[in-house]
Amino acid sequence: MTVNVTPVDHAAAALRPRLGDRLLTSDDARFVTTAAVAIDGPQGPPGMIARPRDAAEVSLVVTAAQDAGLPIAVRGGGHSFGRFGWVEDGLVLDLRLLDHVDLDPAARVGRAGGGTTAGAYTAAAGELGLATGFGDTASVGIAGLTLGGGVGYLSRRDGLTLDNLIAADVVLADGRQVRASADEEPELFWALRGGGGNFGVVTRLHLRLVEQRQVYGGVLMVPLTARALADAATIAYDADENLTVMVNALVAPPVPFVPEAVHGKPVLMMEIAWAGDPADGEAAVAPLRALGAPYLDLLGPKPYAALFEGAPGGPMLHGVGRTGFAAAAAVDDGWAGRVLDLLATSTAAMTIVGLRPLGGAIARVPHEATAFAHRGHELVVSTTAMAPAPVVAAAQAWSDGAAAALGLDGDAYANFLGPVGPEHSRRAYPGATWDRLVAAKAAYDPRNVFRSNHNVPPAR
Numbered sequence: 383m384t385v386n387v388t389p390v391d392h393a394a395a396a397l398r399p400r401l402g403d404r405l406l407t408s409d410d411a412r413f414v415t416t417a418a419v420a421i422d423g424p425q426g427p428p429g430m431i432a433r434p435r436d437a438a439e440v441s442l443v444v445t446a447a448q449d450a451g452l453p454i455a456v457r458g459g460g461h462s463f464g465r466f467g468w469v470e471d472g473l474v475l476d477l478r479l480l481d482h483v484d485l486d487p488a489a490r491v492g493r494a495g496g497g498t499t500a501g502a503y504t505a506a507a508g509e510l511g512l513a514t515g516f517g518d519t520a521s522v523g524i525a526g527l528t529l530g531g532g533v534g535y536l537s538r539r540d541g542l543t544l545d546n547l548i549a550a551d552v553v554l555a556d557g558r559q560v561r562a563s564a565d566e567e568p569e570l571f572w573a574l575r576g577g578g579g580n581f582g583v584v585t586r587l588h589l590r591l592v593e594q595r596q597v598y599g600g601v602l603m604v605p606l607t608a609r610a611l612a613d614a615a616t617i618a619y620d621a622d623e624n625l626t627v628m629v630n631a632l633v634a635p636p637v638p639f640v641p642e643a644v645h646g647k648p649v650l651m652m653e654i655a656w657a658g659d660p661a662d663g664e665a666a667v668a669p670l671r672a673l674g675a676p677y678l679d680l681l682g683p684k685p686y687a688a689l690f691e692g693a694p695g696g697p698m699l700h701g702v703g704r705t706g707f708a709a710a711a712a713v714d715d716g717w718a719g720r721v722l723d724l725l726a727t728s729t730a731a732m733t734i735v736g737l738r739p740l741g742g743a744i745a746r747v748p749h750e751a752t753a754f755a756h757r758g759h760e761l762v763v764s765t766t767a768m769a770p771a772p773v774v775a776a777a778q779a780w781s782d783g784a785a786a787a788l789g790l791d792g793d794a795y796a797n798f799l800g801p802v803g804p805e806h807s808r809r810a811y812p813g814a815t816w817d818r819l820v821a822a823k824a825a826y827d828p829r830n831v832f833r834s835n836h837n838v839p840p841a842r
């Protein structure tokens with residue numbers, strides 16, 4: 383009798399003694415829910431899920447998967463638009479148990495496990511009146527967000543999240559544990575800051591903390607007109623660096639926090655934070671309130687951490703999207719009018735054209751200092767459509783068409799880049815950044831073990 387030992391059996395034999403029930407295979411009742419990621423997709427199920435608790439176990443998993451010939455996907459918060467925390471028939475290295483947050487207020491340093499979410503870190507730091515700027519969503523993983531960039535409520539004042547990364551503890555493809563910082567493994571540190579999950583598994587991030595107790599902010603929703611959208615883009619880009627305005631043009635979805643009378647109407651939804659003196663907040667947001675009679679005005683003084691409360695729920699949808707950059711001046715009445723026309727043609731459950739300002743502290747960092755190659759751009763633009771599986775092709779067609787109509791065919795921000803494939807990854811890492819990343823990949827992951835990402839193949 384011959385016994386067929388599969389790669390999953392092989393890896394399980396190596397890992398089960400150490401991980402026990404933290405190793406899940408498809409016969410486990412918890413498998414489907416544990417594998418689930420935020421953005422649904424068409425791939426088949428993973429072969430197994432390993433849930434290490436520390437860097438030594440991460441190293442063991444990385445080695446065992448390679449010995450068994452299993453492809454690896456590293457899963458943090460599970461929010462990648464490329465669905466990179468999932469690999470059909472392969473091993474999902476699930477970092478969610480590496481979620482310890484350790485804050486040093488005197489040194490202004492936050493240390494957090496590679497599976498920590500933005501919400502958990504922000505809540506813990508908020509207790510001390512401190513913060514590290516992440517994005518706008520609590521459930522996003524801080525490692526995935528940081529390694530790709532990190533554009534959020536504090537980035538125009540404090541820089542991208544990756545600009546606030548002081549050091550990272552990393553398990554490399556050969557299982558070695560190293561620290562990357564300005565002084566240790568400096569080329570790895572350069573590549574990690576923008577190059578995504580290409581170079582290893584980050585088990586701990588060391589992040590700069592700033593004092594940030596209160597903000598004046600929240601959500602403001604006004605009627606969507608071309609004039610209002612163009613003005614919002616100008617205000618967002620020209621604003622004092624303490625003011626962040628993330629601008630979303632969409633058809634209002636039927637969700638509880640949106641007044642019923644507004645459901646189905648084109649709206650301009652702005653996520654706003656004034657991070658300066660809260661007493662000045664009312665004046666800072668006045669130009670935004672003047673954009674139209676508000677459908678919804680949730681602006682007010684609140685703890686910074688409150689901006690991350692109330693994470694969205696609901697059924698998993700396929701999310702498809704395109705992304706690129708635009709100059710603030712390009713968002714004029716004509717460009718904004720095209721957005722209104724495009725929204726009117728979408729049949730997806732939820733369709734958003736999003737604009738996020740860069741500039742400020744982001745633009746002041748020398749461009750070659752990190753592998754984030756987009757500091758000269760002014761606005762990140764994305765065209766996102768969310769749809770249930772049967773109609774996802776129509777959503778993709780809408781998103782592709784919208785991106786073409788809005789001129790989003792050049793550089794792209796990796797964290798918002800959904801489509802997977804070499805031609806898309808090249809857009810995230812243009813010019814000399816690509817060449818330097820390729821060389822770093824050859825040094826740190828020559829066999830391309832970490833390839834479930836916007837992949838940088840190693841130089842031959």
Ligand SMILES: Cc1cc2nc3c(=O)[nH]c(=O)nc-3n(C[C@H](O)[C@H](O)[C@H](O)COP(=O)(O)OP(=O)(O)OC[C@H]3O[C@@H](n4cnc5c(N)ncnc54)[C@H](O)[C@@H]3O)c2cc1C
Nearest residue numbers: 458459460461462467496517518523525526533579584835
């Ligand atoms: C609802 C939503 C809101 C978002 N908001 C923002 C925002 O405001 N600002 C912004 O900049 N981005 C935002 N993003 C994009 C987000 O930053 C990226 O999708 C990011 O990659 C998500 O990280 P994750 O750990 O949650 O995802 P995962 O799918 O778990 O991981 C994504 C990628 O990161 C790598 N990775 C994750 N953790 C590690 C680790 N510890 N070590 C090595 N590699 C790792 C994985 O290999 C994979 O390539 C948002 C995404 C969604 C879906």
